[in-house]
Amino acid sequence: MPRFHFRRITDAVHGTFGISELESDIISTRVFQRLHNVKQLGLAHLIYPDLNYSRFAHSLGACHVAGRMMRSINLNSPNNRRWDEDQIQLYRLAALLHDLGHYPSSHAMEHVVQDYYKDQAYLAPTSGHGHTNGKKSPDLQEEGRLPPAAFSHEALGRRIIDLDDEIGAVLEKHDISRDDLKSAFSREAPGSLATLVSSDLDCDRLDYLMRTARHAGLPYGSVDAEYIIGQTCVDSDGYVCLTDKALRAVDHLLVSRYFDYTQVVFHKTVVGLEQVLRNVIAELLQIGLIDCSGQEITRMIKEGQFAYFDDHYLIERLRSAIPRLGLGDEPLKLKIRSVLDRRPPKLVAASERIRGRERREREDHKNLVDQMRGKIREWACDFQVDESLWHLWDISLTMTKIGSHIPVSLAEEGGFEDETDQGVRILTSDSHDPQCKSRLLVEHEFALANQLSNSNLYAIRLYVHLEGNAERSRIEQRIRQDLRSPLRDRPSSPS
Numbered sequence: 135m136p137r138f139h140f141r142r143i144t145d146a147v148h149g150t151f152g153i154s155e156l157e158s159d160i161i162s163t164r165v166f167q168r169l170h171n172v173k174q175l176g177l178a179h180l181i182y183p184d185l186n187y188s189r190f191a192h193s194l195g196a197c198h199v200a201g202r203m204m205r206s207i208n209l210n211s212p213n214n215r216r217w218d219e220d221q222i223q224l225y226r227l228a229a230l231l232h233d234l235g236h237y238p239s240s241h242a243m244e245h246v247v248q249d250y251y252k253d254q255a256y257l258a259p260t261s262g263h264g265h266t267n268g269k270k271s272p273d274l275q276e277e278g279r280l281p282p283a284a285f286s287h288e289a290l291g292r293r294i295i296d297l298d299d300e301i302g303a304v305l306e307k308h309d310i311s312r313d314d315l316k317s318a319f320s321r322e323a324p325g326s327l328a329t330l331v332s333s334d335l336d337c338d339r340l341d342y343l344m345r346t347a348r349h350a351g352l353p354y355g356s357v358d359a360e361y362i363i364g365q366t367c368v369d370s371d372g373y374v375c376l377t378d379k380a381l382r383a384v385d386h387l388l389v390s391r392y393f394d395y396t397q398v399v400f401h402k403t404v405v406g407l408e409q410v411l412r413n414v415i416a417e418l419l420q421i422g423l424i425d426c427s428g429q430e431i432t433r434m435i436k437e438g439q440f441a442y443f444d445d446h447y448l449i450e451r452l453r454s455a456i457p458r459l460g461l462g463d464e465p466l467k468l469k470i471r472s473v474l475d476r477r478p479p480k481l482v483a484a485s486e487r488i489r490g491r492e493r494r495e496r497e498d499h500k501n502l503v504d505q506m507r508g509k510i511r512e513w514a515c516d517f518q519v520d521e522s523l524w525h526l527w528d529i530s531l532t533m534t535k536i537g538s539h540i541p542v543s544l545a546e547e548g549g550f551e552d553e554t555d556q557g558v559r560i561l562t563s564d565s566h567d568p569q570c571k572s573r574l575l576v577e578h579e580f581a582l583a584n585q586l587s588n589s590n591l592y593a594i595r596l597y598v599h600l601e602g603n604a605e606r607s608r609i610e611q612r613i614r615q616d617l618r619s620p621l622r623d624r625p626s627s628p629s
Contacts, residue, residue, distance in 0.1 A: 137154060137155070138152045138153060138154050138201065138226075139152035140153060140154050140155040140157075140158055141155075143198075145194065145195060146191075146349075147195055147344050147345050148195055148198050148199075148341075151198045153194075154223060154226075156223065156227065156304070156308040156310070157226065157227065157230055159304040159308070160227070160230060160301070161194070161230075163298070163300040163304060164300060164438070164441035165234065165298050165300065165301065165435075165440055165441050166190070166193075166231075166234065167441065168440070168442070168444050169190035169193060169233065169234070169236075170188050170190045171188070172188060172189045172190075172237075172238060172239075172240065172444050172445055173188060173189070173239070173240070174187055174188060174189050174192050174240070174342070174346075175187075175346070175398070175399070176239045176240050176241070176242050176404075177239070177404060177407045177408055177411065177473070178350075178398060178399070178401070180403070180404075180476050181401055181403050182350045182351065182352075184349045184350070185346065185349045185350045185398070186349070187345055187349050189233045189236055189240075191345070192338075192341055192345060193229070193230055193231070193232065194230070195341035195344075195345060196229040196230070196331075196337045196338050196341045197226050197229045197230035198226075198341075199229070199337035199340050199341050199359075199363065200225050200229035200330055200331065201225075203330055203337060203366045203374075204217055204221075204222045204226070204327075204330070206363055206364050206365070206367070207327075207367055207368050207374070210367035210566075211367045211368045211566070217327075224310075224314060224315065224318050225318055225330055225331070227310070227315060227318070228315065228318035228330075228331050229331050229337045231291060231295065231315075232291070232319070232331050232332070233287070233291070234290075234291040234294050234295070235287040235290030235291030235292070235293070236287045236291075237287060237290075237426070238443065238444050238445045238447055238448035239408075239445060239448055240287075241287075242408045242411050242412050243411075243412075243415055243426075243448065245412070246412045246415045246419070247284050247285075247426040248284045249416075250284070250420075251283040251426075251427055251428070280428075280429075281293070281427075281428030281431070281432040283427065283428055284426065284428055285428055285431055290431065291319075292316055293431075293432065293435065294435055294440065295312055295315060295316065297432070298435055298440070299438070319331060327374055329374045332556065333374070333556040333557070333558075334388070334556055334557050334558045335362070335376070335387065339387075339391065340357070340359050340362065340363070340387075342355075343355035343359075343387070343394055344356070344357065344359055346394060347394070352394075352397060354394045354397055355390055355391075355394050356390070357387045358383040358386065358387075361380060361383050362376065362380055362383050362384060362387065365377045369570050369571055370567075370568060370569050370570050371572075373559050373572055374559070375558075375559035375572040376558070376561065377561050378560055378561055378562070380560075381560055381575065381578065384560075384575060385575075385581055385582045385583055388558070388575075388582075388583050388586070389586070392531070392586075395531060396531075396591065400531075400593065402481050402595065403478050405597075406478040406479050406481060406597045407473060407478050409525040409527050409597060410469050410473055410478070410597075411473050413469060414452065414466065414469050414470055414473060415448075417466050418451065418452075418455060423451060423454075423455050423458070424451055449474070452470050452473060452474055453474065455470060456471075465520045465522045465523055466522075468523070468599060469523070469599070472599065478597075479525060479598055479599045479600070480597060480598055480599070480606050481595055481596070482596050482597065482598055482606060482609045482610050483506070483594075483595070483596040483613045484593075484594065484595045484596070485502065485592075485593065485595075486592070486594075487591075487592050487593075488589050488590070488591055488592075489589065489590060489592055490588055490589055490590070491589065495592070496530065499528070499592040502594060502617075503526070503528045506594065506596060506613075506617070507526055509613075510524045510596075512616075513612065513613070513616075517608070517609055517612075519598055519599070519600070524597070525596070525597040525598070526596050526597075527593075527594070527595045527596075527597070528593065528594045528595075529591070529592075529593045530590050530591070530592055530593075531590060531591040531593070532587075557575065557576065558574065558575040558576075558583070559572040559573065559574055559575065560572055560573060560575050560578060596613070
């Protein structure tokens with residue numbers, strides 16, 4: 135039986151908590167120690183100086199929260215729906231390993247790598263290696279013998295579990311099946327509580343919000359996590375949910391998550407620097423100074439080199455690239471220095487609106503993005519600023535996985551099963567009733583999420599590398615004149 139006090143961890147968010155011998159052994163592997171050197175929030179520490187916590191610390195916190203949620207489920211659920219110590223260990227382990235496959239600088243690098251190799255696979259001729267001129271998604275090859283063209287961080291985490299010798303030795307020592315562990319990440323397994331690890335309300339988000347609020351010095355993630363964890367249960371259909379007493383606390387959590395994104399992740403300077411970093415990574419991939427193909431990543435895992443694939447690896451690649459670039463690569467050099475020396479591009483246009491999730495609203499957003507993208511070359515020529523020094527960013531942020539205007543029955547018929555499974559659910563009867571049922575939070579008319587879930591934040595920003603403010607004013611005026619739909623003022627972000 136697992137014992138969760140083999141070692142003690144002192145944590146800034148959760149205080150002191152225990153871990154099992156299995157967890158201690160996993161933490162000691164080189165691929166897990168790597169997470170010390172992968173920042174949770176990319177370049178956000180360049181704006182919020184103390185926001186430099188690692189995915190290592192976050193993973194430990196998520197493991198602890200998952201265990202507490204499992205304990206609450208056993209206390210709050212009917213007697214025939216209890217999970218034993220081995221099952222609790224399995225989900226704690228899944229939470230501990232949920233970020234194992236994150237790239238350096240996290241999502242910024244992951245998305246660029248996937249886009250780059252997806253395009254390469256599309257352009258490649260048909261071969262005997264499973265590439266059919268791009269018609270097969272890169273991740274479809276994951277379970278076969280060949281690696282995919284590029285890994286998502288989830289798929290990469292599973293590949294590490296499959297191939298890393300140290301991880302394999304630890305799992306064998308503690309008699310943990312790789313398949314059982316991977317099933318804890320998947321909602322396909324019968325009776326799975328995978329939504330504890332990945333959903334609108336999971337151990338990942340609870341730890342992330344509290345940890346970000348603490349390190350950023352901002353109040354937006356200060357949620358009532360203690361109460362939410364204590365009210366976690368499972369209904370008779372096997373859905374992880376909360377008692378009705380926790381409805382207001384979860385409403386507050388969803389609003390807190392929205393403000394956390396808008397004030398931290400979407401801070402204008404954070405976005406500007408990360409757009410530059412993405413652009414730099416894409417160019418370094420194109421000229422061969424970085425190789426993140428599925429084949430290369432798989433080789434690194436097998437040969438034990440993946441443990442060094444961290445933020446330091448990426449920074450070293452950026453620094454070493456500058457002397458290797460020629461005279462014609464001055465824009466790329468400027469962008470690399472922009473990241474290394476914290477010289478963000480200037481924000482010259484922005485639009486941020488909260489609107490509905492209907493197709494018309496999404497199309498209006500896309501049309502404005504396309505309109506701006508189509509004008510960049512003209513603006514670059516007229517103001518004599520290299521086209522590669524312009525960065526267009528857009529986002530459509532949803533409050534929840536599914537909106538309240540979509541009935542559950544219609545969502546399931548329309549292929550939204552994944553979203554309905556991941557939504558926050560609230561019990562509609564006593565948690566100890568063997569036939570207790572739950573409904574999605576967004577279906578409760580007295581929940582704030584019922585209204586907010588029908589809206590998206592549509593945001594567009596255009597950045598350009600400029601030295602002085604005089605040219606910036608001229609560019610801003612020209613953009614307002616050229617666009618058919620005037621850009622709306624956006625609220626200022628804390629600096």
